[in-house]
Amino acid sequence: MSRRGTSVAAVVVTLLLAWLVLYPIIVVSAEAANGPPWGDFLTRRGEWAALWASIWISLASVVLAAGIGIPLAFLFEWFDFPGRKTLGALIALPVVLPPLVGVIAFLFLYGESGFVARTIQALFRLEQAPWRLQGPLAILLVHAYSMYVYFYLFTRAGLARLDVSMLEAAQALGADRRRTLWRVVVPLVRPSLVGAAMLTFMTALGSFSAPYIFGGGFRVMTTQIVATKLNGDLPLAMVETVVLALVAVIALVILRRTEGDDILVALGKGIAPRPRPIRSVGIRRLTTVAGWGLAVLLLLPHLTLGLVSLVPYGVWTTEILPPVINLDNYRRLFSEPERLRPLLNSLWMATASTGAAVVLALVAGWLVVRRRVVLRRVIEGLLVLPWALPGTVFAIALAIAFSTHAPLQLRFVLVGTAVILPLAYLVRGLPLTGRGLLAAYRQLDPSLEEAAASLGAGRWRTLARVTLPQLRPGLAAGASLAFVAGLGDIVASIVLYTYETRPISIEILSSLRLAETGVAAAFGVVLMIVSALVLGVGARR
Amino acid sequence: MSGFLGIQAIVKRWSTDVTVGPITLDIARGEILSLLGPSGSGKTTMLRLLAGFETADAGQIAVLNEDVTAATPARRRFGMVFQHYALFPHLDVGENVGFGLQGAGTREQKAARVSGALALVDLAGFERRKVHELSGGQQQRVALARALAPEPRVLLLDEPLSNLDPALRERTRRELRHVIKRIGITTVFVTHEQEEAFDLGDRIAVLNGGRLEQVGLPLELYEHPVNLFVATFVGRANVFRGPAARALGGKADGKVLVVRPERLQFGTAGLPGVVRELRYTGPVTFFLVEGENGERFEVLAEPDAARVDERVHVSATRVIELPEPGATR
Numbered sequence: 001m002s003r004r005g006t007s008v009a010a011v012v013v014t015l016l017l018a019w020l021v022l023y024p025i026i027v028v029s030a031e032a033a034n035g036p037p038w039g040d041f042l043t044r045r046g047e048w049a050a051l052w053a054s055i056w057i058s059l060a061s062v063v064l065a066a067g068i069g070i071p072l073a074f075l076f077e078w079f080d081f082p083g084r085k086t087l088g089a090l091i092a093l094p095v096v097l098p099p100l101v102g103v104i105a106f107l108f109l110y111g112e113s114g115f116v117a118r119t120i121q122a123l124f125r126l127e128q129a130p131w132r133l134q135g136p137l138a139i140l141l142v143h144a145y146s147m148y149v150y151f152y153l154f155t156r157a158g159l160a161r162l163d164v165s166m167l168e169a170a171q172a173l174g175a176d177r178r179r180t181l182w183r184v185v186v187p188l189v190r191p192s193l194v195g196a197a198m199l200t201f202m203t204a205l206g207s208f209s210a211p212y213i214f215g216g217g218f219r220v221m222t223t224q225i226v227a228t229k230l231n232g233d234l235p236l237a238m239v240e241t242v243v244l245a246l247v248a249v250i251a252l253v254i255l256r257r258t259e260g261d262d263i264l265v266a267l268g269k270g271i272a273p274r275p276r277p278i279r280s281v282g283i284r285r286l287t288t289v290a291g292w293g294l295a296v297l298l299l300l301p302h303l304t305l306g307l308v309s310l311v312p313y314g315v316w317t318t319e320i321l322p323p324v325i326n327l328d329n330y331r332r333l334f335s336e337p338e339r340l341r342p343l344l345n346s347l348w349m350a351t352a353s354t355g356a357a358v359v360l361a362l363v364a365g366w367l368v369v370r371r372r373v374v375l376r377r378v379i380e381g382l383l384v385l386p387w388a389l390p391g392t393v394f395a396i397a398l399a400i401a402f403s404t405h406a407p408l409q410l411r412f413v414l415v416g417t418a419v420i421l422p423l424a425y426l427v428r429g430l431p432l433t434g435r436g437l438l439a440a441y442r443q444l445d446p447s448l449e450e451a452a453a454s455l456g457a458g459r460w461r462t463l464a465r466v467t468l469p470q471l472r473p474g475l476a477a478g479a480s481l482a483f484v485a486g487l488g489d490i491v492a493s494i495v496l497y498t499y500e501t502r503p504i505s506i507e508i509l510s511s512l513r514l515a516e517t518g519v520a521a522a523f524g525v526v527l528m529i530v531s532a533l534v535l536g537v538g539a540r541r
Numbered sequence: 542m543s544g545f546l547g548i549q550a551i552v553k554r555w556s557t558d559v560t561v562g563p564i565t566l567d568i569a570r571g572e573i574l575s576l577l578g579p580s581g582s583g584k585t586t587m588l589r590l591l592a593g594f595e596t597a598d599a600g601q602i603a604v605l606n607e608d609v610t611a612a613t614p615a616r617r618r619f620g621m622v623f624q625h626y627a628l629f630p631h632l633d634v635g636e637n638v639g640f641g642l643q644g645a646g647t648r649e650q651k652a653a654r655v656s657g658a659l660a661l662v663d664l665a666g667f668e669r670r671k672v673h674e675l676s677g678g679q680q681q682r683v684a685l686a687r688a689l690a691p692e693p694r695v696l697l698l699d700e701p702l703s704n705l706d707p708a709l710r711e712r713t714r715r716e717l718r719h720v721i722k723r724i725g726i727t728t729v730f731v732t733h734e735q736e737e738a739f740d741l742g743d744r745i746a747v748l749n750g751g752r753l754e755q756v757g758l759p760l761e762l763y764e765h766p767v768n769l770f771v772a773t774f775v776g777r778a779n780v781f782r783g784p785a786a787r788a789l790g791g792k793a794d795g796k797v798l799v800v801r802p803e804r805l806q807f808g809t810a811g812l813p814g815v816v817r818e819l820r821y822t823g824p825v826t827f828f829l830v831e832g833e834n835g836e837r838f839e840v841l842a843e844p845d846a847a848r849v850d851e852r853v854h855v856s857a858t859r860v861i862e863l864p865e866p867g868a869t870r
Contacts, residue, residue: 098723393571421648450594453614456691465640469631 010373015362017382019410021427024397025360025389029413031400032238041239050224051243057139058251061204062197063484064144069151069196076152077159081277081287088156090295095149097531098488100505101524102146103209104512105301107133108308108521110141116476117239122320138214143204145298149396150203151196164274181535198255204205205248206390208491209505213512221247222392226494227522229396241396248389302528329522339519342507343526349503350486353425354433357482358475360426361433365471370449382508384435386427391491398424399495421501424492429482436478440471480538484531486511545570545727546591551600553586561751563600570736572730573721575742577735579774580776584701584731591729592697593617604694611698620688621697625704626680628672634659635668641691658690659683661720676716685717689724696721698730698869702737714740723766735775737765747771763801769866772799779805779838787813789857799861802841804826811856814838816847830855 006279032038041047076088094102109115112129120130133141162185170180208222217224221244229237278284310327333339368376386394402414402423415418448470452462468475490505496505504523511520544567551563559585568574576584591602593614602610609617616648620641627843628637639655644653655844658659659665662682667675677685681701688696698836701717702710718741723727734737738745739759743772747762747770755767757857769833779800781789786798789812818829831837840846840855845854 059689193559217761445625445627447623448629450592450614451621451623451627451629452640453594454592454619454697455615455687456615456618456643458615461643466629469629 006371006373009363010367010371010375013360013378015383017360017364017379020423021032021385021394022381023120023410024335024394024401028393028397029242029245032242034233038239040063040236040245045512046219047220047224047240050219050221050240051247053136053219054221054244055247057136057143057450058201060140061143061147061207065142065147065200066193066197068148068150069153070143070155070193072148073152073155073159075287075291077156080273080277081284081291083288083291085274087291087295092149092153093298093302094146095153097528098484098505099146099207099509100209100488100490101305101528101531102217102301103142103369104508104520104524105305106142106145107213108517109301115307118318119320122318123386132458134214134216135218139207139210142210142214143207145301147203151193151198154192154196154199155189158189162188177198191200200251201251201255202248202388202390205244205251206392206491208392208494212490212494222390222491225396226390229399229495233399237396238400241393245389245393252388253455269502281377297508305521305524305528308517308526309520311521313516313518316407325358329518333522334525339507342502342504343523345501346487346503346505347530349422349425349501350483353422353429354479354483355445356422356426356477357429357433358437360430361437361478362471362475364434365437365441368438369444370446374379380434380438383438384431387431391489392495393426393494394427395424395492398427398492409453415496416498418501420496421493421503422486424496425482425486425489428489428492432482432485433438433475433478436474436481437471440474443474444470476538479536483534483538487531487534488527544568545572545605546729547601547603547606548587548591549601551587551590551602552569553583553590553595555586555596558617559751562597564748564753565755566746566756568727568729569723570727571722571745572733572861573718573741575738575740575745576729576731576748577733577745578748578777579733581750582748584733584748588604588697588699588729588731589618591695592619592621593844611715615806618691618693619697620682620691620693622688623699624699626684627829628680628687629673629794632672633668634664634670634675634726635864636674637672637683638668638687638690640687645691645825654690660687661689661724662686663716678713679703679768681705681713684692689720689726690766694727696726696728696730698728700731700733702732709780710737711740717741720764720826734831737818746787747774747775749774764861766799766861768864769797770797772861772863777802777839781836782837783834785832785834785836789855790860795865797861797865799863800838800859802839804831804857805838805840805855806858807842807846807853809854811854815852819844821846828853837840 052438055302069453110133166184167180170184211220211223225237225240278287309329310325311322312324315324316322359411364379367373368379399413399415405412427511449462450467452466493505504527508520508523546568548562548564548566550565554560571691576587577582590597592740593612597610601608606825621808635655638658639651640656642651645651659667659781662685702713706712745762746756749770753770755762762775772778781798789798791798812832814832816828817831820827821844825841828847830840
């Protein structure tokens, strides 16, 4: 493409991305800045409490996730024991499933009428459930359960990149194990740890389903915003949204500061240390048992979900085990048009948004990496921006920006139409496809494309035969993550859905509200299976 | 333009102070031209201009008087072997070699040309191998077969041997030359190693700082370099000035004297000095000698010709007189 054509394409892509991800935020900020409710926000105790709750819950989530994830990573990366590989993959499972699935699975297992509580109640013949899974501790429990994976995966990746000769050098210089750990290993994996902390903090800050289902009267910013919006106080919701966005940005800036040098890691290109077999038989047995116990503990919620999905409506009352098990719920799910609708909605909306996110990422990746256009930093920044802000912020921003007809301001009425949810999913999916594709594009040796050109292949043949096949792994990984995120989305959906466009997550919530736990669980299982299949395909090399 | 491949005053401006060219070169049909120069000399830029991956800011490239300066790489029909080969990892050997044969006859005809190209590089029957299963030398040959299969007009080689280990490099160099000469394809190849340039090329073009310093046969470059850069970059060279130059037979003032180590010998008269170091490499022995005015130079001689710390006299059998670099430009 000519230089001029490239420049035009760069400008078009930049404007399109800006309109999608930046413009709604600007609209909300501008409208919030003009409105009176800042006084309301600043004087109400509930608002301050929610803000503080968001921050401390996120910080505590980081601490808990690190406390579980880091030791696990060291255990699995450095020590060898029976079942290490299988277990190592199993305990990374929670990260790939939609948060809502984990949350309701938790509810069915540990909730006040859950499997465990029911068992204890029966065993000790209690009048009431032994506990209520509600409030900040319940939220933290769910967060720790689902977010330790970030620390686990990041730390393992960091450890795998370590050069064994650096550890040997430290030993040769007289450092004992402890000194080697603190002076060599920890500084080298620090960027990974900070990366995990950043991801955990942002995820916890934006977390919606856990506080929504387990919060009870305890509000964090995300649930507070949705509640305010549902109460019809849109101006206040906008102010809350802007405040939450600010917290996210400030947190990102602070964490970026502590990230440290990537060069440290890039230096070591050697071989990672091999896992050491545990010599002591006793400790090895203990580790193996603990490892498998942990895996069962981690998988138990999902197994419970499967069990609950097989229990027909109203038959399971006080028994420990369900008296009847059949496929009734699934039958209803697929035969009643009312139930099938949300499933189909979610499928087509996730497909459409993922397709658009892939195309945008492809064009953006080509402009940023291959053509190195002047706007490349802007394009890259716009691609990852939706990752830096909680989903609720975007949901409210889209709801505000696209509920007014003002074509001259590039604002159209999309809220209430079938377009708005795919658009919201697209915004959330962009960082996933964008990052995957940019990374793949950067690894792609430009001389491959040059070789194709010198062998007489035109632009389209080069794209189809050389570029796309080479980008496929990165593309598939990003696309499958984006698809699963869209499929299980609740954050944007709860703000933007209509009855016609209601997705799976909303149907799960309403089933729960009607005490149709079986149907809710069946939806959860379907969501889980489709997600696992898609991610499995996406991860194939 | 008289040659098969004509390069006329080609210029590529990377920035205000980094410019390659203007360079003019004529390459005869069937000739192998080595582009030799240090890194940053512009030799890779030249090759990429020829391939069409970079667009020239001025000048012209022509094949048999057909102007291809603005032609896309796909239209040029120039074959290229990349430094890291750029074999398509998702395609097998046969698909790689056949990539440039799109629209070249039936499936059977294409298969025949693929196997012909593979036979040419001694890899007959390798069609269904995976690229990553091949050794470095085999990958290099697949890359050559792939570039040659579409029967290009010109073959371009970007440091094709730099990824091979030294033992393999010399053998591959000879095989590469044999294949190219057998086909008779006009070839331009880039290297930063003098020995490789001499061994593989018919003629050598020496580039430095984006300029063409000299073009010629290996013998011309070695024995009659036009300036100090060529003299010192092509082969080993001792540089003498002032009294030391006169002691070795230099006549004119304001000139530098270049003497190859093998053109110096120990004797009873000539430039006095002390042997400081002896480097024995097996086939040859270098003596590092320090002259009375502190100048240091290398003498190639028999291992027992002198000992370390011995006082010696050095004379020259053949010298090259060149203008001082400042005076030439």
